[in-house]
Amino acid sequence: MTTIETVKEMQHCYIINNCISVPKNPENSDYQKIQQWIENGGIAEQEDVLAKAKLEKIAKIKSIRDQKNIEPIGDYQGFVIDAEGNVTEQESFFIFYTNRHPTNPASDPESIIARVMDLGTIPYFTKDPAGNQLTIQLTAELATSLRQRITERNNDNYKLSSLIEAEINSAQTQEEIEAINLET
Numbered sequence: 001m002t003t004i005e006t007v008k009e010m011q012h013c014y015i016i017n018n019c020i021s022v023p024k025n026p027e028n029s030d031y032q033k034i035q036q037w038i039e040n041g042g043i044a045e046q047e048d049v050l051a052k053a054k055l056e057k058i059a060k061i062k063s064i065r066d067q068k069n070i071e072p073i074g075d076y077q078g079f080v081i082d083a084e085g086n087v088t089e090q091e092s093f094f095i096f097y098t099n100r101h102p103t104n105p106a107s108d109p110e111s112i113i114a115r116v117m118d119l120g121t122i123p124y125f126t127k128d129p130a131g132n133q134l135t136i137q138l139t140a141e142l143a144t145s146l147r148q149r150i151t152e153r154n155n156d157n158y159k160l161s162s163l164i165e166a167e168i169n170s171a172q173t174q175e176e177i178e179a180i181n182l183e184t
Contacts, residue, residue, distance in 0.1 A: 116140055
């Protein structure tokens with residue numbers, strides 16, 4: 001081990017000089033050197049447990065927000081397109097997926113909406129709320145409404161997560177952090 005300049009005591013280890021992790025094991029020779037360094041007057045900085053708890057809680061709220069921002073929308077209706085490509089008079093609720101599929105860039109919801117706005121209407125291959133495959137006539141009117149709905153939903157989720165993040169940052173104790181409800 002190099003010369004010890006700083007030691008930060010964590011829950012399960014020591015961090016030496018901000019780069020080396022040494023387990024809290026009395027049989028470990030580096031652990032023994034740290035103990036000697038402390039005995040000779042070195043001061044081990046304690047882990048900032050409150051800051052760590054805040055960061056973990058903020059990460060959770062951001063993860064929840066991001067999950068809510070990609071939930072599909074399933075309460076819109078559109079005209080069904082039959083197997084021959086004809087628009088029928090039958091309407092059906094359909095799922096509009098609001099997340100991008102990792103291997104299909106054409107599934108990007110904003111690209112789909114932009115295409116509809118350019119063309120006026122497109123067939124949208126999707127499922128109904130029961131999981132049955134169907135094709136819907138996605139019109140500019142529906143696309144505009146979906147875009148607005150997605151934007152409002154995402155903005156609301158960002159506002160809510162920002163409020164909760166501010167509450168987390170203002171917490172003075174771990175108990176206060178733990179009491180903050182993330183599912184509002």
